[in-house]
Amino acid sequence: MIYLGFCIIILTTYIGYCFSKNLAKRKKFFNDFYNFNQKIKREVGFSKNTLLSILDEENEFVLLLKKVVFESEIERPKYLEKEDFELFINYGKFLGTSDSDSQISYFNSLNDGIKKLLEEAKQKEEKLRPLYLKLGFFIGLALLIILL
Numbered sequence: 001m002i003y004l005g006f007c008i009i010i011l012t013t014y015i016g017y018c019f020s021k022n023l024a025k026r027k028k029f030f031n032d033f034y035n036f037n038q039k040i041k042r043e044v045g046f047s048k049n050t051l052l053s054i055l056d057e058e059n060e061f062v063l064l065l066k067k068v069v070f071e072s073e074i075e076r077p078k079y080l081e082k083e084d085f086e087l088f089i090n091y092g093k094f095l096g097t098s099d100s101d102s103q104i105s106y107f108n109s110l111n112d113g114i115k116k117l118l119e120e121a122k123q124k125e126e127k128l129r130p131l132y133l134k135l136g137f138f139i140g141l142a143l144l145i146i147l148l
Helices: 002-047 061-072 082-094 100-147
Strands: none
Touching: 002 061, 002 082, 002 100, 061 082, 082 100
16 A cells, blocks of 8 residues: 555656646747847848758757748647747748848847746746646645545
């Protein structure tokens, strides 16, 4: 019985951890989005590199961005909210569609919005991640008490 209770507590805590992982992924996404936006402003404005050379990286954000740019349909990741994903889709569809001055002004206009979403994602993760872990643990503990 002790082993079953121990397994229940571990399982429910792990479920809480899985829910909290989405918060961390969302924060990482917006951090990568903000960094990419800064990078592409430099690349388009000063280096005059092509979009293909800019998208040459192999991280999760750039791979998702490549799908948006080069494919017609893309499935929304579970860790992104609908509004976040629509912003990202519009961003990807705008890449490479106009002259460099228009692109730079578009990237500048989005910069504050992306930073605000990044700060929001950081705050949400700081608040809710420990909550999910503790909630999972205490639900497991409550189940154990009920079973005993």
